[in-house]
Amino acid sequence: MKASCRLSVVILLGWWMVAAGAGMARAQARAVPRVEVSVAAGIFVASDAAVTSVYPGTKIPIAVLADVNLTRYVSVFAGGRFLHMTGHPTLAGSADPAADSDVELSVRAVVFGARAHYRRGRFEAVAGGGAAYSTYTESWAGTSESVSGSAWGPVLNADFAFGLSRHVAAIGRVEWSRLATGQGSLGSPSVQLGGVAVLGGIAVRF
Amino acid sequence: MTRPKRHIRPFLATVALAVLLLGATGLSDDRVLLSIDRTQRVRVPPEIVATGFSDDRVLLCIDRVQPVRVPPAIVATLSPVVELRTVWIVSAPSSVVRRLQRLGVSLRVLEPPAGSASLHLVRARLTDPARELPARARAWPLEEGLWLVAAAAALTPDQLPADASFEPLTGPVNVPVVLETSGAHAVLRQTVSTSVAADPRVQSLVAQVSRDRLAGHIQDLESFQTRYATTGSARAAAETIFRHFADVGVAVHTEEFVSGGVTVSNVIATIPGRVSPNQVVIVGAHYDSFARTVFLTTAPGADDNASGTAGVMEMARILAGQAFDFTIRLVAFAAEETGLNGSRDYAARARQRGEQVVGMLDLDMIAFVDRSPEDVDVTANPASTWLADHYVSLAAAYTGLPVRRIVDASSRSSDHAPFWDQGYSAVEIIEDVPLANPYYHTAGDRFGTLNMDFATDVVRTTLAVAATLAQPVNAPAPPATVRLRSQISSSLFSNLETTFLEWDRSRDAAVGYNIYQAANSHGDFRKLNAAPITGTSLAQNRFFRSTTMPDRPFYVVTAVDASGREGNRSMEVRAQ
Numbered sequence: 001m002k003a004s005c006r007l008s009v010v011i012l013l014g015w016w017m018v019a020a021g022a023g024m025a026r027a028q029a030r031a032v033p034r035v036e037v038s039v040a041a042g043i044f045v046a047s048d049a050a051v052t053s054v055y056p057g058t059k060i061p062i063a064v065l066a067d068v069n070l071t072r073y074v075s076v077f078a079g080g081r082f083l084h085m086t087g088h089p090t091l092a093g094s095a096d097p098a099a100d101s102d103v104e105l106s107v108r109a110v111v112f113g114a115r116a117h118y119r120r121g122r123f124e125a126v127a128g129g130g131a132a133y134s135t136y137t138e139s140w141a142g143t144s145e146s147v148s149g150s151a152w153g154p155v156l157n158a159d160f161a162f163g164l165s166r167h168v169a170a171i172g173r174v175e176w177s178r179l180a181t182g183q184g185s186l187g188s189p190s191v192q193l194g195g196v197a198v199l200g201g202i203a204v205r206f
Numbered sequence: 207m208t209r210p211k212r213h214i215r216p217f218l219a220t221v222a223l224a225v226l227l228l229g230a231t232g233l234s235d236d237r238v239l240l241s242i243d244r245t246q247r248v249r250v251p252p253e254i255v256a257t258g259f260s261d262d263r264v265l266l267c268i269d270r271v272q273p274v275r276v277p278p279a280i281v282a283t284l285s286p287v288v289e290l291r292t293v294w295i296v297s298a299p300s301s302v303v304r305r306l307q308r309l310g311v312s313l314r315v316l317e318p319p320a321g322s323a324s325l326h327l328v329r330a331r332l333t334d335p336a337r338e339l340p341a342r343a344r345a346w347p348l349e350e351g352l353w354l355v356a357a358a359a360a361l362t363p364d365q366l367p368a369d370a371s372f373e374p375l376t377g378p379v380n381v382p383v384v385l386e387t388s389g390a391h392a393v394l395r396q397t398v399s400t401s402v403a404a405d406p407r408v409q410s411l412v413a414q415v416s417r418d419r420l421a422g423h424i425q426d427l428e429s430f431q432t433r434y435a436t437t438g439s440a441r442a443a444a445e446t447i448f449r450h451f452a453d454v455g456v457a458v459h460t461e462e463f464v465s466g467g468v469t470v471s472n473v474i475a476t477i478p479g480r481v482s483p484n485q486v487v488i489v490g491a492h493y494d495s496f497a498r499t500v501f502l503t504t505a506p507g508a509d510d511n512a513s514g515t516a517g518v519m520e521m522a523r524i525l526a527g528q529a530f531d532f533t534i535r536l537v538a539f540a541a542e543e544t545g546l547n548g549s550r551d552y553a554a555r556a557r558q559r560g561e562q563v564v565g566m567l568d569l570d571m572i573a574f575v576d577r578s579p580e581d582v583d584v585t586a587n588p589a590s591t592w593l594a595d596h597y598v599s600l601a602a603a604y605t606g607l608p609v610r611r612i613v614d615a616s617s618r619s620s621d622h623a624p625f626w627d628q629g630y631s632a633v634e635i636i637e638d639v640p641l642a643n644p645y646y647h648t649a650g651d652r653f654g655t656l657n658m659d660f661a662t663d664v665v666r667t668t669l670a671v672a673a674t675l676a677q678p679v680n681a682p683a684p685p686a687t688v689r690l691r692s693q694i695s696s697s698l699f700s701n702l703e704t705t706f707l708e709w710d711r712s713r714d715a716a717v718g719y720n721i722y723q724a725a726n727s728h729g730d731f732r733k734l735n736a737a738p739i740t741g742t743s744l745a746q747n748r749f750f751r752s753t754t755m756p757d758r759p760f761y762v763v764t765a766v767d768a769s770g771r772e773g774n775r776s777m778e779v780r781a782q
Contacts, residue, residue: 054698089695089702103697138699145749147699187696189753 032119033205036067036075038159038171040201044083047178047195050188055087055105061197063173067115067126077128078112081197089140090187102141107193109134109177111155124169126159134179136193153179153194161203173199263297265325267348268385269312270294276311276385278754285378288327289587289626291616292349294383295375311385318356319344326355329619330370340365349616362466363544368498371619374545379627380557381589402599407678412604412670414524417662423450423516424508424573424661425653432505433495433512435541436468440494444471447493447538450519451475455526456536461555463540465547470494470540472548475522477534479676481683481713485532485777486556487675488566488632489668490549490621491515492542497649501543504649509637509656511542514569517665524669530676531684531774532564539621542570549621557628562777564675565593566632567668568622573661576642580657581608582664583639585622587615590631592728597633597671604670607663612639631727635668677774682714682765684776685742690761692781700751705781708743709763712773716765720772723759727778731762738766 044059046052065079085105113130132155139146157175164170178194185191268284270292284296295316298306306313318325319342328345329352332338335345343357354375355361361372426446430439444460451458451473460471473493479485491514495507506512518536525534539548549568556563572582582601586594594611601607615626617639625632637643637660645651691706707721718738722731734746750756762775 050698054696087697089697091693091695101695101702105698138697140697140700140702140749143749145700145702147751149699181699183699183751184753185696185699185751186694186701186753186755188698191698 032069032072033167034069035206036069036169036203037206038065038067038173038201038203039063040065040171040173040199042173042197042199042201044197045195046193048188048192050184050191051193051195053090054103054187055085057086059083059085061199063175063197063199063201065111069117072119073117074114075117075126075128076112076114077130078110081107081109081111081132083107083109101143103138104141105136105138107134107136109179111157111177113155115157115159122163124159124161124163126161127157129154129156131155132177132179134193136181147183149181149183151179151181151193153177159203167205169203169205171199171201171203173197173201175199262300264300264303265316265318266294266296266298266303266306267314267316267346267354268294268296268306270384271386272311273387274310275387276306276309280305280309281383281385284383286381286383287325287375287377288379288618289381289383289615290348290352290618291614294385295348295354296383297378314346316346316354316356321358322356324357324360325375326357326361326372327375327618328353328355328361328366328370328372330367330372332367338367352616360545363496363501372545373618373623376550380629381627384588402603402674404603405674405678408670408673409604411524411528411673412666415520415662415666415669417658419523420513420516420520420661420665421653421658423519424512424656427493427512427515428506428508428653432497432501432503433493433507434501434505435470435494435544435547436466437502440470440540443493444473444538444540447473447515447519451522451536454523456522461552463547463551465541466544470548472540472552473538474552475518475536477525477528477530477536477676479531479533480529480679481531481686481774482777483533484560485562485564486535487532487564487672488535488537488625489518489521489569489672490537490539490552490566491518491569492539492548492621494539494541494543494548495651496543496647497651498647500649506649506652508651508653509574509643510571510646510651511569512653513571513573513656513661514635517569517572517661517668520665521669521672525673528673529679530673531679532676532777534672534676542621546621546624550624550627553624553628553630556630563625563628563630563632564778565590565596565671566622566625566630567593567597567672568620568625568632568634569664569668570620570634571636571638571641571643571646572664573656573658574637574643574645575657575660576638579608580637580660581610582660582667583610583612583634583636585612585614585617585634585636585639586632587626588613589629590626590633592726593631593633596675596728597635597667600670600674601667605663605667607667609667610639614639635664637664680774682712682716682767682771682773684765684774685709685712685719685763686776688761688763688776688779690779690781692758694755700749703748703750703758703781705746705748705761706743707746707761707763707779709776711742712765714765714773715767716773717768718766720764720766722762722764722775724762725757725759727760727780729760731760731775 061083063081067075067077069075111132115128118125135150137148155177161169161171287295433440456475493515495505497505541547622632622634688709695702721734724731
């Protein structure tokens with residue numbers, strides 16, 4: 001009896017756990033988080049050859065993005081992106097290493113817009129667009145010389161998320177932007193700071 | 207197992223799209239990707255295969271002052287044929303013409319008729335060019351009284367109306383095309399300081415100019431009856447000038463060239479510089495003459511231009527044996543009346559041998575007075591404005607001669623113009639613009655019509671300018687050579703120009719050097735260093751935020767001796 005009772009309890013508990021798990025999974029599949037906040041980092045490829053020429057190294061942007069879901073399929077988003085690069089000016093004339101100097105460029109962008117969501121089980125695909133407002137500062141190392149400016153431009157992005165748990169997901173993102181600065185130099189008469197960023201990170205869902 | 211695959215597939219597709227996008231960023235903005243068949247129905251010329259486009263050039267008349275800013279990259283493709291007061295004549299690739307037209311640039315496309323072999327600038331009042339010019343010639347009005355004429359062969363004076371003058375245009379000139387907007391126009395009118403103290407050594411030279419000797423030279427030249435370029439008497443006049451130069455003790459040589467099928471000679475006297483002999487101040491005047499219809503027999507040319515030639519001959523007497531930092535060259539040009547041929551030959555040779563011409567002073571018709579007091583007119587192009595300003599200020603300091611300064615790139619009817627075309631600073635020194643001498647190009651242009659007091663003042667002032675530019679030797683001597691290297695580093699939004707200035711040590715005992723910088727040639731130089739620099743080099747950094755190269759400053763170096771005395775300025779240098 002004792003053994004059969006124990007077996008019955010185990011079976012009942014097991015059934016309940018399976019049933020509860022299945023119910024939770026169904027509930028999870030149906031429930032839409034109100035807010036998703038993601039943090040991501042990756043690589044940025046500038047579309048302007050002048051940027052690549054002066055700053056040839058790997059560019060690692062850091063991005064924070066918050067989506068507020070308005071419906072199951074539509075959200076609005078806002079976020080920020082920061083990118084810092086160190087490079088070397090292009091030279092003309094008789095080169096003299098003593099006159100060489102490093103240059104640094106910091107680009108800060110605020111992005112906002114709307115996105116469409118497609119959810120299927122643990123997978124989620126998101127795509128949308130909006131606008132970016134960017135401020136930038138370029139400075140010559142060891143001098144007080146710096147140039148600052150700002151630019152507006154369009155942004156398109158797409159996320160792919162895989163739910164690790166109810167509140168946490170791994171994300172991959174591809175983002176394209178175009179930021180014509182209207183400024184330049186002898187080496188690059190008109191500079192465009194946009195390009196394509198491929199990012200990976202974590203999203204927290206509330 | 208199948209469900210996850212269905213979800214991963216779009217993800218993989220999107221990643222592939224992203225990779226494609228990344229790859230696409232490698233294309234630059236101004237190149238187009240083409241798919242072009244390996245086998246073509248027509249033969250593609252090799253130059254198109256090599257460069258991507260065909261480069262037919264078109265002749266343009268393009269306004270100096272433009273309603274729109276023309277990008278420097280486009281301006282750089284324009285090859286200047288001649289610079290005028292209100293327009294440039296340039297040749298340009300046909301592809302550039304379409305871009306200029308799209309930008310709204312004010313221009314005219316000039317299409318010479320088939321068979322046109324030569325271009326001329328003709329100054330004349332043409333009412334019916336088809337009748338007044340040779341057959342098959344085509345004329346375009348450029349400015350008031352100024353025409354561009356395309357003809358099958360080189361023009362000669364007898365093919366043109368009596369009051370016409372002309373100049374053949376031989377090809378690209380060594381002058382950068384400058385297109386202005388109305389705002390930038392003011393920059394070209396910038397002038398230099400006009401207060402100059404008289405130097406007693408120059409003053410003593412000026413005092414030696416002899417009115418009687420000038421008169422004697424004019425009468426000698428007039429006595430040849432005609433000095434028309436191709437005549438034997440013009441050759442005899444050249445020999446007279448040569449002998450005079452040799453007699454007064456200056457080094458003299460001739461440079462021969464062919465004009466009108468005859469070999470003619472520029473006669474050149476040289477007072478070599480003691481410090482920087484490659485820096486050359488030129489005073490020139492043409493010795494040939496012309497008179498309408500009778501030029502082969504009677505062209506006395508007393509005012510035009512025995513007067514200027516006499517000035518050059520008299521200056522040779524005074525300057526012989528004098529010591530200057532820079533070389534002074536006195537040149538009697540041949541064949542000016544047949545198209546500025548002597549000065550064109552000299553200026554081209556000077557450019558070829560790398561002669562650094564500080565400035566060229568062209569004396570042409572300096573002895574006729576139509577009113578009292580008479581002033582002398584000094585004509586410059588925009589790049590030579592500093593030299594005209596110099597003339598004005600030195601006239602005030604040495605002779606008190608009234609001077610009218612004119613900036614007019616279209617005033618090209620004398621030997622200064624070929625120097626402009628080679629990128630040298632030059633001015634024309636002439637009694638009146640427009641001409642007021644009623645005997646101009648007639649058999650009546652004789653000594654009796656001239657005012658020798660006025661001519662003497664003009665020669666004195668010109669001598670003062672030449673001597674001041676060449677700098678009477680003074681201790682401590684300036685560095686013989688100043689070298690300048692420049693490096694420009696460009697980041698995305700700013701540029702850093704580093705200028706490396708290096709100079710030779712003074713041949714005198716100098717304890718240090720001062721460095722001066724000015725925005726304009728021979729302009730208002732300002733000292734860069736607080737105390738004399740003991741070394742022989744200086745590096746200077748300059749940041750600028752511009753997508754075009756701003757005007758680069760000029761530098762000179764002076765030496766300072768132990769007692770603190772500062773010598774003459776060195777040659778002027780500027781980064782190219």
